[in-house]
Amino acid sequence: DADVTQTPRNRITKTGKRIMLECSQTKGHDRMYWYRQDPGLGLRLIYYSFDVKDINKGEISDGYSVSRQAQAKFSLSLESAIPNQTALYFCATSEGVRGDGYTFGSGTRLTVV
Amino acid sequence: SQELEQSPQSLIVQEGKNLTINCTSSKTLYGLYWYKQKYGEGLIFLMMLQKGGEEKSHEKITAKLDEKKQQSSLHITASQPSHAGIYLCGADRPLVDTGRRALTFGSGTRLQVQP
Numbered sequence: 001d002a003d004v005t006q007t008p009r010n011r012i013t014k015t016g017k018r019i020m021l022e023c024s025q026t027k028g029h030d031r032m033y034w035y036r037q038d039p040g041l042g043l044r045l046i047y048y049s050f051d052v053k054d055i056n057k058g059e060i061s062d063g064y065s066v067s068r069q070a071q072a073k074f075s076l077s078l079e080s081a082i083p084n085q086t087a088l089y090f091c092a093t094s095e096g097v098r099g100d101g102y103t104f105g106s107g108t109r110l111t112v113v
Numbered sequence: 114s115q116e117l118e119q120s121p122q123s124l125i126v127q128e129g130k131n132l133t134i135n136c137t138s139s140k141t142l143y144g145l146y147w148y149k150q151k152y153g154e155g156l157i158f159l160m161m162l163q164k165g166g167e168e169k170s171h172e173k174i175t176a177k178l179d180e181k182k183q184q185s186s187l188h189i190t191a192s193q194p195s196h197a198g199i200y201l202c203g204a205d206r207p208l209v210d211t212g213r214r215a216l217t218f219g220s221g222t223r224l225q226v227q228p
Contacts, residue, residue, distance in 0.1 A: 009136075040221075042117075042221050045216075050217055057210070098222055101146075102205075105155065
């Protein structure tokens with residue numbers, strides 16, 4: 001099994017619908033992140049969590065919310081999806097020690113029509 | 114992120130040719146990561162550099178971090194079609210609002226290798 005698992009892998013949804021993207025990890029890391037990637041751009045940080053009770057907004061949090069249900073689970077929600085939220089979404093984890101790696105999930109491709 | 118500039122944005126090379134991709138920061142790089150991404154797929158970790166002057170190699174890919182720790186280069190020797198994809202550099206740095214660290218990324222370099 002993958003260290004960081006994202007579900008679903010692909011999703012098409014309609015404008016205005018609420019949708020949740022899920023991320024679970026077996027790394028035992030405290031820190032989890034959600035990133036978004038648009039074509040021709042690098043990844044941008046949406047939200048991050050350093051602990052179950054420690055959740056922070058990233059660079060582009062408007063229109064998104066998150067939930068850290070447990071150390072291993074970090075979900076991203078789009079309350080009312082809009083077409084410009086069509087993107088590739090990545091979840092990542094890290095242990096938080098400088099020099100330690102970041103582990104990324106395989107991504108969720110979301111299309112809002 | 115505007116803090117990390119990658120160049121070139123895209124690159125087309127003939128198979129067998131060497132190439133270099135650059136990642137430049139206006140701030141000191143304390144942890145610089147290189148990833149490869151096949152179009153629309155997940156990120157493949159290549160290398161991480163921390164120390165000024167550090168150089169790491171894996172197969173035909175070499176990454177360097179300059180002495181001032183503000184620029185990194187990724188060099189591919191004798192390119193192959195399997196090297197095609199998007200190369201991303203990411204810097205492990207404090208976020209402006211909280212001071213907590215996360216990866217911030219350059220915009221990527223799209224590499225095509227023509228047989």
